Amino acid sequence: MIEVQNLTKRYGAVPAVDNISFTAHPGQVTGFLGPNGAGKTTTMRMLTGYMPPTSGRALVAGYDVFEQSLEVRKRVGYLPENVPLYRDMTALGYLMYMGEIRGIPNRRDKAYEVLEQVKLADRANSRIRTLSKGMRQRVGLAQALLHDPEVLILDEPTIGLDPLQVLELRQLVRELGKNHTVLFSTHILSEAEQVCDSVVIIHRGTIVAQGSPSELRSTLERGGRVFVRTNAPAETALPRLQELAQVAQAETGLDGVIITPADPNADPRPAIARAVIENGWDLIELRPLAVNLEEIFLELTRAPETAAEAEPTPESEVVA
Amino acid sequence: MSAIFAVFKRELALYFRSPIAYAVAFAMLLFLGILFNGNLAQSVAFNVSVAQQGGGGVTASDLNLAPALITFLMFLIGPLLTMRLLAEESREGTIEVLMTLPMNEAQFIIGKFLAVWSYYTVLLLLTVVYHLILTLVGVPDAGVAFGAYLGAWLYGGAVLAVCMVWSAVTEDQIVAAFLSAATVLVLYLAEVAAVSLTSSPTLANAAGFVRELGLQAHFGATLANGIIRAEDIAYFVLMMIGALFITTRIVETRRWRA
Numbered sequence: 365m366i367e368v369q370n371l372t373k374r375y376g377a378v379p380a381v382d383n384i385s386f387t388a389h390p391g392q393v394t395g396f397l398g399p400n401g402a403g404k405t406t407t408m409r410m411l412t413g414y415m416p417p418t419s420g421r422a423l424v425a426g427y428d429v430f431e432q433s434l435e436v437r438k439r440v441g442y443l444p445e446n447v448p449l450y451r452d453m454t455a456l457g458y459l460m461y462m463g464e465i466r467g468i469p470n471r472r473d474k475a476y477e478v479l480e481q482v483k484l485a486d487r488a489n490s491r492i493r494t495l496s497k498g499m500r501q502r503v504g505l506a507q508a509l510l511h512d513p514e515v516l517i518l519d520e521p522t523i524g525l526d527p528l529q530v531l532e533l534r535q536l537v538r539e540l541g542k543n544h545t546v547l548f549s550t551h552i553l554s555e556a557e558q559v560c561d562s563v564v565i566i567h568r569g570t571i572v573a574q575g576s577p578s579e580l581r582s583t584l585e586r587g588g589r590v591f592v593r594t595n596a597p598a599e600t601a602l603p604r605l606q607e608l609a610q611v612a613q614a615e616t617g618l619d620g621v622i623i624t625p626a627d628p629n630a631d632p633r634p635a636i637a638r639a640v641i642e643n644g645w646d647l648i649e650l651r652p653l654a655v656n657l658e659e660i661f662l663e664l665t666r667a668p669e670t671a672a673e674a675e676p677t678p679e680s681e682v683v684a
Numbered sequence: 685m686s687a688i689f690a691v692f693k694r695e696l697a698l699y700f701r702s703p704i705a706y707a708v709a710f711a712m713l714l715f716l717g718i719l720f721n722g723n724l725a726q727s728v729a730f731n732v733s734v735a736q737q738g739g740g741g742v743t744a745s746d747l748n749l750a751p752a753l754i755t756f757l758m759f760l761i762g763p764l765l766t767m768r769l770l771a772e773e774s775r776e777g778t779i780e781v782l783m784t785l786p787m788n789e790a791q792f793i794i795g796k797f798l799a800v801w802s803y804y805t806v807l808l809l810l811t812v813v814y815h816l817i818l819t820l821v822g823v824p825d826a827g828v829a830f831g832a833y834l835g836a837w838l839y840g841g842a843v844l845a846v847c848m849v850w851s852a853v854t855e856d857q858i859v860a861a862f863l864s865a866a867t868v869l870v871l872y873l874a875e876v877a878a879v880s881l882t883s884s885p886t887l888a889n890a891a892g893f894v895r896e897l898g899l900q901a902h903f904g905a906t907l908a909n910g911i912i913r914a915e916d917i918a919y920f921v922l923m924m925i926g927a928l929f930i931t932t933r934i935v936e937t938r939r940w941r942a
Contacts, residue, residue: 409780413784414784437785440784448778449778450778462781464686464690465690465785465786467786
């Protein structure tokens with residue numbers, strides 16, 4: 365369980381993380397999603413006790429990350445973004461060292477067990493410098509799993525892996541999510557959609573949306589923007605679509621026309637479809653804009669004044 | 685406690701696998717060996733002439749040759765042994781994992797310090813061979829030798845702790861080494877500065893203070909000659925504790941700034 369309440373981190377006057385609140389539940393993978401520099405790593409560093417928050421608080425496994433840092437550290441497994449390892453040690457030696465600092469009693473058995481879990485047991489005695497990027501990532505993950513932590517915090521674990529390794533790692537994270545609290549950061553939206561039970565979207569240090577991937581999608585489908593593609597050239601189609609009473613604004617984008625509805629609670633699609641037919645064009649595509657997380661993300665991180673329009677329901681908390 | 689021991693064990697093992705540590709040991713033993721040999725030849729010649737006049741034995745100045753030379757060399761040995769210690773952990777980012785383990789900064793720093801001090805102790809013990817050679821050619825004063833070795837051991841610990849501060853300050857090992865060497869030289873030469881202060885009309889009163897700040901004031905005239913004074917031991921021990929405390933604080937504040 366991770367509970368974050370009004371957490372803020374400032375570097376000087378610059379807020380890296382600004383007043384964020386969210387909860388990650390046990391038995392779930394919570395995706396922490398945002399572009400590079402959104403504040404994901406800073407948040408994770410605060411949750412692992414590496415860095416103290418400027419204000420606000422966070423409870424990890426029931427302990428305050430600032431007041432009871434050592435208790436938190438005993439219960440958290442952390443894989444930092446760049447997977448720092450001692451390159452001159454063997455995979456096994458590294459895990460034994462980490463286990464000794466953590467005071468794990470039967471650390472040799474435990475080290476083999478986690479190496480087995482990340483499918484690296486055959487390279488246990490290889491020096492880390494000789495391992496591939498994907499293998500090093502798995503050594504880092506093994507380190508995070510070594511002490512059976514309640515909470516796993518993985519900072520962009522799939523970055524720099526080849527496609528096959530990415531698939532394996534996602535599979536592993538999903539399995540781990542069944543009996544741990546997993547907080548998993550990524551800037552790849554499709555990844556969050558595949559791996560996570562719930563998603564927190566962070567942008568410029570603030571949370572712009574949170575919920576399950578399907579909740580977020582349905583939220584945005586209602587009253588969100590609509591994408592339409594016809595065989596007519598955009599210059600002809602735009603003014604005609606703009607004339608419709610149900611349309612607040614029509615603009616070109618994504619190889620078609622993006623339409624902002626005049627009334628967020630009414631679906632403009634029937635009117636658009638009629639207009640296309642009446643004008644004698646062929647309708648090729650007509651759908652809500654936000655059908656995948658990429659587009660949900662585009663919707664949520666639009667300029668603040670327009671993003672506010674895409675905020676129809678309370679369960680997706682939009683702070684932008 | 686187990687965390688200190690874990691860090692200590694890994695670091696000490698690293699010294700025995702590190703080319704720099706062997707290079708330091710080699711250079712030190714070579715330098716000492718040449719000087720010792722020259723000194724011994726001289727002493728033997730002197731003893732022969734003394735014996736011809738009815739005297740005998742090895743002169744006291746030979747007994748602290750190795751420890752005294754090591755304290756002089758500390759401005760090289762200290763930086764070379766410590767520069768990697770913390771700078772590398774910061775540069776490689778491995779400190780980020782360590783600082784999220786259930787271990788506080790002080791345990792981490794103490795483990796590292798004990799490792800480098802232990803390696804230094806091994807270096808120092810290697811030079812005991814010179815003392816053994818002396819026992820073959822004469823009857824050296826064991827008390828003087830003990831005092832000198834105790835002094836060199838504490839002196840080394842203090843220097844290594846001071847050098848660790850710089851390894852914590854910067855991620856760049858070369859910068860850490862140069863700043864450490866400069867600091868140790870300043871502490872080594874405090875006595876010289878004190879002498880020049882004595883001749884100044886306004887600052888003469890500060891001379892004694894500056895002299896006492898220096899490393900040699902607590903070794904050269906006392907411990908090196910077998911005179912064990914509580915104030916000298918307190919100086920070295922306090923310097924170690926002070927430097928380790930500062931190092932711990934620097935590593936802590938790094939997290940707040942990072």
